[in-house]
Amino acid sequence: MSERETQWRRWRSVADLYHACFTGLILTLVSRRGTADAAEFVFRVFRRQQQQRFVAGLDKLGLRHLPPAVAAAQYHYLSNWIGGVHVEYIYENDRKAWIRYPPPRWIWRGTAICGVPGEVSRAMLRGWHANNGVALGRLGLGFVCTKQSVDGQDGLEGYYHEADHPLDPDQRLVFARHLEAPVFDPAKAPALPVESWPRPRLEKAYRNYAMEYVRTAAPVAVQLFGPIDAAYLLHLTGKLIGMQYYDELAPGLGETGRDVAGFARLLQALLTAQDDSAELCDTGDGFEVRQGRWTLMDGVDDAHPACLRVLEGLVDGLAAGCGRRIHVGLSSAAGAPPLVWSVR
Structure with a gap:
């Protein structure tokens, strides 16, 4: 395996870890705080990402010139494809375009989907999909959801539609369960320009896609639940995920020694x-x-020292997964770098 391929493998291992951490955090909230708090958290995470990423992403992906419904649908298709998400796009006309997330759903990996209430999935759509028209200044643009996989339907799907009049806030996301998306034709789907999206860029974007969710989620948790409760929830989730994912992460990082020296090398490789x-x-x-x-957390204006607890939890969990006699301590000034991890 070449040095570059080794790097890509490590990036993908990190992506899997952070993907699991984000999904795990939602499940932690569902089980410890209840559906309403979990739904509010998901709404805020996806609204925050939508406000930070959507319009800039249209430019990055070269979609700004398209009609609003088409641009929004193609954005979701291409941006999710970059992150390794199964997604389909179906153009119907300039004012109506479908997106469909077939099973398996990326965000609810494996058995996690069994623990996600429908309200939590709807909160994701309220946070992002329902706000794209607002972000574009086209208040007639809304999203019609026809299926939700967490409700036992064969995927999450719906379409962007631009009406002839501005939509009220409660009209920007509606449900039409009696409808079904047309069949996806990959030959008609948009594609990224290869020259501006070579494989090295795609591999790094794949990693960043998963990490971005935790980057967004940690400060949202602190602002929503307060630093004390959020610190507990972030650390607990990180530790649970670290324990579960050590056996998957270690080979990808190339460090499988189950002693103190082996774990110290794994921690260095992860960072x-x-x-x-x-x-x-x-x-x-x-x-x-x-x-x-x-x-x-670079550049996150509202990052709180409590956000660090998610990383500390991941490291604690990975250490436990490596060996029960491996102990890790962390020292830092006010929860900010430089961070010193002691492994004994």
């Missing part, structure tokens, strides 16, 4: 694969991994 600087030092009675930056 490096996240674009964080990480220096490994042998202290005689163990190891230290000095993390110079936490790229995930």
Whole structure:
């Protein structure tokens, strides 16, 4: 395997870990805080991402010139495709275009889908899909949802439609369960220009897609639930996911030793694969991994020190998955880099 392919494998391993962490956080909220709190959290996460990413993404993907309904649908098709999400796009006319997420659903990986209430899935649509018309200044653009996979239907699907009049807020997302999307024809779907989206860029974007959800979710959790409760929920989720995913992550990072030295190398490899600087030092009675930056939260204006608990939870869980006698400590100033991880 080439050095570049090894790097891509590590990026994909990191993507899987953060994908699981985001899904796990939603399930933690459903089970510990209830459906209403989980739905409000999902709404805020997806609205925040929509406001930060949608309009800029249209330009990045070269879609701004298209009619609003078509541009919105193609955005969801291409941006999700980049992240490894199964998605379909069907053009009907300039004022109506479908998107469909067939099974298996990316966000509710594996058995997780059994723990997701319909209200939580609807909150995702309210947060993002229902607001695209507002973001474009086209208040006649709304989203009609025809299926939800968490309700036992064969996928999540619906269409963007531009009406002849402005839509009231409660009209921007409606349900029409009696309708069904046309058949998807891959030959008619849009494609990314290869010259501006070569494989190295796609591989990094694949990793970033999953990490972006946790980047958004951590500060939302703090703002919604307060730093004390959020810190508990973030750490608990991170630890549970780390314990479950050690066996999958370690081979992808190329560090499978189940002793203190092996875990210290794995931690360094994980941080490096996240674009964080990480220096490994042998202290005689163990190891230290000095993390110079936490790229995930770079540029997040409302990041709180409690956000760090999600990373600490992941590391604690991975250590437990590696071996029950491996202990990790973290020291930092006010929850910010540089971070010093002691492994003993």
